[in-house]
Amino acid sequence: MEYLQTGKIKQQAPNHKPSVSGQTGFPSPATHYLEPSIDLNKELILHKDATFYVRVSGDGWSEFSILDKDVLIIDKALRPKPGNLVLIVQQGMFKVMRFSLKNQGSSFIVWGTVTYVIHYSL
Amino acid sequence: MIAMVDCNSFYASCEQVFRPDLWGKPVVVLSNNDGCIIAANKEAKAMTHIAMFEPMFKIKDQLIKNKVTFFSSNYTLYGEMSQRVMNILETFSPNVEVYSIDEAFIDLTGIVHTPLKQYATRIKDTVYLHTGVPVGVGIAPTKVLAKLANKISKKVEKFNYVCVIDTDEKRIKALKWAQTKDVWGLGKKHQARLKKIGVFTAYEFTQLPLAWVRKEMTVVGERLWRELRGESCIEFRNMPKSKKAIGTSKSFGKKLEDLPRIEEACAYYISEVAEVLRAQKSCATYIQVFVTTNRYSNADKQYSNSCTITIGVPTNSTFVLTQQARKALQKIYKPGYRYKKVGVNLTGLIPQEFVQGNLFENTTLYNKRLMHVIDTLNHKFGKATVGSALVGTRVEQWELVKKDRSNRYTTQWHELLELKNK
Numbered sequence: 001m002e003y004l005q006t007g008k009i010k011q012q013a014p015n016h017k018p019s020v021s022g023q024t025g026f027p028s029p030a031t032h033y034l035e036p037s038i039d040l041n042k043e044l045i046l047h048k049d050a051t052f053y054v055r056v057s058g059d060g061w062s063e064f065s066i067l068d069k070d071v072l073i074i075d076k077a078l079r080p081k082p083g084n085l086v087l088i089v090q091q092g093m094f095k096v097m098r099f100s101l102k103n104q105g106s107s108f109i110v111w112g113t114v115t116y117v118i119h120y121s122l
Numbered sequence: 123m124i125a126m127v128d129c130n131s132f133y134a135s136c137e138q139v140f141r142p143d144l145w146g147k148p149v150v151v152l153s154n155n156d157g158c159i160i161a162a163n164k165e166a167k168a169m170t171h172i173a174m175f176e177p178m179f180k181i182k183d184q185l186i187k188n189k190v191t192f193f194s195s196n197y198t199l200y201g202e203m204s205q206r207v208m209n210i211l212e213t214f215s216p217n218v219e220v221y222s223i224d225e226a227f228i229d230l231t232g233i234v235h236t237p238l239k240q241y242a243t244r245i246k247d248t249v250y251l252h253t254g255v256p257v258g259v260g261i262a263p264t265k266v267l268a269k270l271a272n273k274i275s276k277k278v279e280k281f282n283y284v285c286v287i288d289t290d291e292k293r294i295k296a297l298k299w300a301q302t303k304d305v306w307g308l309g310k311k312h313q314a315r316l317k318k319i320g321v322f323t324a325y326e327f328t329q330l331p332l333a334w335v336r337k338e339m340t341v342v343g344e345r346l347w348r349e350l351r352g353e354s355c356i357e358f359r360n361m362p363k364s365k366k367a368i369g370t371s372k373s374f375g376k377k378l379e380d381l382p383r384i385e386e387a388c389a390y391y392i393s394e395v396a397e398v399l400r401a402q403k404s405c406a407t408y409i410q411v412f413v414t415t416n417r418y419s420n421a422d423k424q425y426s427n428s429c430t431i432t433i434g435v436p437t438n439s440t441f442v443l444t445q446q447a448r449k450a451l452q453k454i455y456k457p458g459y460r461y462k463k464v465g466v467n468l469t470g471l472i473p474q475e476f477v478q479g480n481l482f483e484n485t486t487l488y489n490k491r492l493m494h495v496i497d498t499l500n501h502k503f504g505k506a507t508v509g510s511a512l513v514g515t516r517v518e519q520w521e522l523v524k525k526d527r528s529n530r531y532t533t534q535w536h537e538l539l540e541l542k543n544k
Contacts, residue, residue, distance in 0.1 A: 049207075052532065054538055054539040055539070077252045092145065
């Protein structure tokens with residue numbers, strides 16, 4: 001058995017934030033239901049110290065729905081599963097590809113697993 | 123048991139994480155102002171025909187000819203990568219002593235569920251997997267031995283960056299391998315003295331009588347002697363020691379002649395050191411300012427001088443320190459020279475709660491809350507967002523040259539690693 005993380009307790013219930021209402025009139029009915037706002041660092045990042053952001057330039061990876069100027073969130077700690085998008089290094093060059101067990105024999109090194117693609121759509 | 127984890131040619135490794143085209147190739151990192159090489163990876167060190175310690179202008183052509191890639195130092199990147207490495211190490215033990223930007227001691231007391239060699243390998247593999255930074259791990263009963271084990275892990279190929287000294291037999295083998303220069307904390311002077319009496323290896327050193335070591339090498343030597351014999355006497359420190367003095371001096375990007383610009387640079391350095399001072403909650407009693415011309419230049423007239431001022435009531439206020447530094451600078455500045463460098467040193471540091479007031483000193487500029495606001499703003503919006511007006515706006519006229527600095531990949535949204543695929 002392999003322990004990936006020890007000494008850390010996964011949070012079950014959402015953070016509860018007791019607070020005194022700042023309203024001067026009727027006390028807020030939400031007083032006992034307050035929770036912190038959504039924090040993308042918490043939602044999108046599994047391993048903070050192993051996460052890197054990279055920006056794509058050009059539409060060469062549109063087959064993976066990755067377009068020009070998109071930012072990829074890369075997690076180096078994850079071991080990719082077949083079907084995952086991965087950032088690899090082949091002959092000294094970065095490349096994005098879909099990981100599969102078939103191409104394991106070919107000579108490349110997985111730099112990290114793409115966990116999210118941030119696409120600017122304005 | 124104690125583990126010493128040390129990143130392999132850390133600065134070069136940080137650069138290489140983001141540059142796979144340079145994997146397995148020689149890489150060096152230059153000092154501030156691109157003056158000389160301060161770090162080289164294994165491949166660059168192997169090029170022994172290049173005098174790596176010579177000033178950059180002498181060897182630049184050779185580096186280019188030999189396809190050595192050089193980077194200006196990018197301390198923002200190295201500092202952030204270091205933080206990642208240290209955070210990961212903290213998942214292996216509750217007791218980690220960060221010793222420098224690229225090394226840490228880990229207390230392995232209580233790690234009984236995994237054989238030490240396996241644990242060390244896991245540390246090495248995890249740091250590499252998560253950050254891309256390769257490390258070596260040495261494990262031994264004392265800090266000095268752990269440091270030695272670390273060295274062996276890197277120098278002796280068969281260890282493959284993991285070395286555990288957990289028996290007396292292995293300890294003696296390691297000591298016999300180690301020259302006196304391989305022992306952590308054994309200075310050049312002591313090495314020479316030991317050589318004179320025919321002591322060349324760490325093992326021979328540990329065979330000397332304790333009385334001799336104590337007499338000739340003081341308590342420092344005694345500690346090394348004991349540690350090498352497996353008796354732990356250097357304690358674990360979780361908290362960094364407060365600094366006793368804080369200073370900075372950097373060469374200008376080009377030589378400066380006029381006082382205002384030197385004042386601006388000086389004020390900028392003051393704002394840097396005052397920030398550190400406040401971060402460790404200290405106040406400075408003395409401030410020293412020095413200027414110097416380029417002593418390597420035959421064409422320039424030479425001059426250097428320094429001035430120390432006692433501050434009435436010790437402070438960590440950027441404004442008070444800037445004022446005093448300016449006074450000192452005006453005292454030592456002489457027109458007609460081409461200055462290369464200005465530096466400041468704050469000494470006589472005391473904890474801020476021990477500062478004694480003085481009835482006759484005006485301390486209105488000591489405003490703590492203002493300093494707190496300035497620090498918070500600069501932390502949030504970037505270095506030197508707000509500060510003393512004396513710093514001015516002509517930073518680029520004296521700033522260090524950092525021509526070949528890589529991107530700050532991990533801290534600046536606009537400097538992310540770019541993947542091109544047109």
